[in-house]
Amino acid sequence: MGASTDDAWGRSFSFDDIATAVVDDQGVVLRWSRAAADLLGHTAEEACGSPVRNLLARLSHGRCRDSPQQSGIPSAGRAVLRSSFGDQVEVAFRVVRLEGSSQSLVLALPSQYLDMWNQNTALARALFAQNQIEIGIRGLDLGTVRTNAAASGPSGGSAALVGGLLGKALSAQDAEEVESVLRRVLDTGVPLIAWEQRVGPPQAHGSQWSLSAFRLEDGQGQPTGVATMLMPSAAQQRDLHHLDLLHEASERIGTSLNVLRTSQDLAEVLVPAFGDMAWVELAEAVFQGDEPPKLVGAGLWHLRRAAVVSATGSVPGELLQPGKSVPPLPDPPVLRRLRCGETVLASVQEASEQLGPELAPLFVPERGHSVLYSPLFARGLLLGAVVVWRTDRPDPFVEEDRKLLAEIASRAATSVDNARRYTREHRASVALQRRLLPRTTSDIPAVEAAGSYVPAGGGADIGGDWFDVIPLPSFRVALVVGDVVGHGLHATATMGRLRTAVQTLADLELEPDELLTHVDDLVQQLAEEGGPAQPSVTGATCLYALYDPVSRQCALASAGHPPPVLVHPDGTAQLIEIAPGPPLGVGGMPFEVTNLRLEPDSILALYTDGLVTLDGQDIEDGMSQLVESMATLCAGDGVPSLDGIGRSLLSRATEMPSRDDVALLLARTRALPDDSTAAWQYPADPAIVAEAREAATGQLAAWGLDHLAFTTELIVSELVTNAVRYAGGPIVLRLIRGNVLICEVSDPSNTQPRLCRARWTDEGGRGLYLVAQLTTRWGSRYGQRGKTIWSEQPLASAVE
Structure with a gap:
């Protein structure tokens, strides 16, 4: 057949190549085109009146679509037809139903023509898409x-x-x-x-x-x-490739403030786009955030391999591995040039000879034939070096490649130095944060406490959250948790100032509302110190709880802080309803005190809002979830560990980087036994001094503390005498036995006692001085009605 012998790949598209026929609904040929006759060799007289399936040798398997029509012909696909020339012709066909008629139009084209035109179209499309x-x-x-x-x-x-x-x-x-x-x-x-x-x-x-x-x-x-x-051109292609490499380097290197990650990014940019293997070596000091030492000669590089990347995906075992220290190196010309800031191009022979037979296996990869060394210089510091080898690709490095690596290394050195400086600043900030926070665990007569702190960003950021356990006289304890607005060193420094202020005020034994009022004044003063441009502090929240194990009373006051969670000894948990008060620094509004009685073995959880707002969680939902978690963790017959409870509550904050830092303080309350306290009330009469001494010595004998009777008599005598002389009655004497002996004398006066040194001619003024010499510490605190002077003695005698 003539059509089958034409060169299909030299033909242009022509409608004349499309064979057409009209068939009825039974598939009988009614009309036959000239192109159909040329294609199959059958004239119109021969084809018309015969079923079109008589021309069909076979349908191309899997290449016809749609369900067969009534005529038995698929609507489209490919088929092999018989020609009058004795051969077979594969065609692509389509059957189109004629509107308003039972007849259909059959269009057929040699498959090779269609394939050629499709491929030509695909080729043209691909070319124009380049x-x-x-x-x-x-x-x-x-x-x-x-x-x-x-x-x-x-x-x-x-x-x-x-x-x-x-x-x-x-x-x-x-x-x-x-x-x-x-x-x-x-x-x-x-x-x-x-x-x-x-x-x-x-x-x-x-x-x-x-x-x-x-x-x-x-x-x-x-x-x-x-x-x-x-x-x-070849040179232009190389230039474009170098531009692409520089662009990728500028985008990838420096996105992390981690020294190792930055080194890895640098090596990955260079392999395989530039070389077959690359590694980065940094001075040991850089990993700690410090400046590298000045190089004074051979063997004093003090480098460690930070990253290695190979085009094969694996690092040969004989080479120096990531994390390993670089051994002392000789001082060949190549390394001297490198120290001076020059990017050096060398062959494998030069590299092997200058390293020597012992060191060459650590630094020369198998099949390596061309190498580039480039220093990492930033702000006049030699931070390390980057080395690129070509092993499998045959073309060696050229001068243009040396210049390119020098440019990339120069930019990368700045990123490495930024990461180093961040490491130093972050390390200093974390050290400051840790130094400013108290010990994580406390075990005192009033409570057993465990505190935890989780920085924001998975440790990448620090903030102003803090907790504190402050032991106070008479076995009382202050539990504190606070949150300074903001993050970074500024917030940490402010937190340290506030924590110190709270400790100082707590030592004055102020009531929680009065203490927060003083701290609120301090925050306002700090804000004024910095002025509007650089305020020292923008705000803070704080929760202060004062617990007395003798009376088992707990007084709480909040400055805009979330309420604590209380777990009762039976395992039930609840949020303590307290008046939140304004945040610190607002000023002009009072703080309210909430009093409650805590049974022994109750657990009090104080926390910052970062714990209940993880992943953008609503704070109300977070507090409800915290109550449920505390109840679940404290359920059971055994005594739950405070450390274990804390780890469980903070697990979410440590698994995923949080946007806010978290402080958590858990305290299990204790209570002194009733027989550990004795109290007496007297009128303001000088005759009661002897009676008070006698009552005190009797109680010490009942406790088995006779060895403290002499000193205690003197203390009671001096304190009660001063109360009778200067304050009036009623006078209350109280002894408390715990891990120390506490002696308290309360009177209705608000006069501050003063310690003074009496002259040898004075008849008085030695009372408090004597008390100070006989005790480990002493002091006074004010209540709603008068004051209390207290002293503390160790239970063991001086002889013991």
Whole structure:
């Protein structure tokens, strides 16, 4: 058959190649086109009146779609037809139903034609989609018909060469030469292959590009235009590759403030785009955030390998592995040049000879043939070096590659130094934070306590959250948790100042509301110190709880802080309803005290809002969830560990980086036995001094503390005498036995007692001085009615 012998790949699309036939609903041929006769060799008289399936040899398996019509012919697909020439022809066909008729139109085309046109279309689409190859089609007048070049393409001006006016991209002389070359291709049909041409504005230097051109012809071989292909020359391709590498380096390196991550990013940028293997070695001090020492000679680099990347994905075992210290190195010329800040290009022979046979296996990879060394210099500091090897790719490094690595290393060194400085600052901040916080556990007569602190960002950031356990006289204890607004060293420093202020005020044994009022004044003063431009503190919240194990009373006051959770000894948990009060620094509003009685073995949980707002959780839902978690953790017969409870509550904050730091303080309350306290009340009469001494010595004998009777008599005598003389009655004497002996004398006066040194002629003034010498410490506190002077003695005698 004539059609089957034509060269399909030399044919242009033509409607004349489409064979058509009209069939009825039974598949009988009613009309037969000339193209159908040429395709199969059957004339219209032979084909009409016969079922079209008589021409069918077979349907191409799996290449027909839709359900068969009544005629038995699929709606579309491929089939093999019998021709009158004795062979078979594979065609692609489609059956179209004619509107208002029972007849259908059958369209058929040799499959090879369709395949050729599809492939040609795919090829043209792929070419025009390239962004590194600029394609242009010009007509017979060399005017642009079609192009993929953008107005400002990667060639920086070549768009005008393939798709616009030559004079805009070239000088007049070059434009005339290019037009002459393209006209020659159009006239002769001889293609132009890889003709080097400088492209750029006439007044600029431009860049070198490779131009190829081919004549376009129609199906009859007549020219229709010229196709042009503009590609970067070898040097231009290298320059573009270097630009891409620099762009990737600027995007990837420095996104992390971790020294190891930054080193890894640097090595990954270089492999495989630039070399087959790369590693980064940094001074030991850099990993700790310190400045590297000055290099004074051979063997004193003090480097450690930070990162290694290989194009194969694995690092050969004989090479120095990541994390290993670099052994002392000799002082060959290459390393001296490196110390001076020069990027060095060397061959494998030079590298092996200068390292020596013992060190070469650690630094020279197998099949390595070309190497580049580049120092990491930043702010005059030699932080380390980056080394790139080529092993599998045959072309060695050249001078342009050396310059490129020097540029990348220079930028990377700044990122490494930023990470180093961040490490130093963060380490200092964390150390400050840890120093400012108390011990995590406390075991005192009033409570057993365990505190925890989790920085924000998974440890990457610090803040102003704090907790504190402050032992007070008479076995009382203050439990504190607070939160300074903001993060970083500024918030940590402010937290330290507030914590110190709370400790100082707590030592004065103020009531919780009075203490928070003083702290509120301090926060306002700190804000005024910095002024509007640099305020020392922008605000804080605080919860202060004062617990007395003798009376088992707990007084709480809050300055805008979330309420604590109380777990009763039976395991039930609840939020304590307290008046929150304003945050510290607002001023002008009072704080309210909430009093409650705590049974022994109750657990009090004080926390900052970071614990109940993880992942943007609503604070109310977070507090409800905290209550449920506390009840679950404290359920059971055994006594739960405070450390275990704390780890469980903070597990979410440690598993995923939180946006806010978290402080948590858990305290299990204790109570002194009733028989550990004895109290007496007396009128303001000098005669009661002896009675008070006698009552005290009797109680000490009952407790088995006779060895403290003498000193206690003196203390009671002096304190009660002063109360009778200067304060009036009633006077209350109280002894408390715990891990120390407490002696308290309360009176209705608000006069502050003073310790003074009496002269040898004075008849009085030695009472408090004597008390101070006989006790480990003493002091006074004020209540709603008068004051209490107290003293503390160790239970063991001085002789023991």
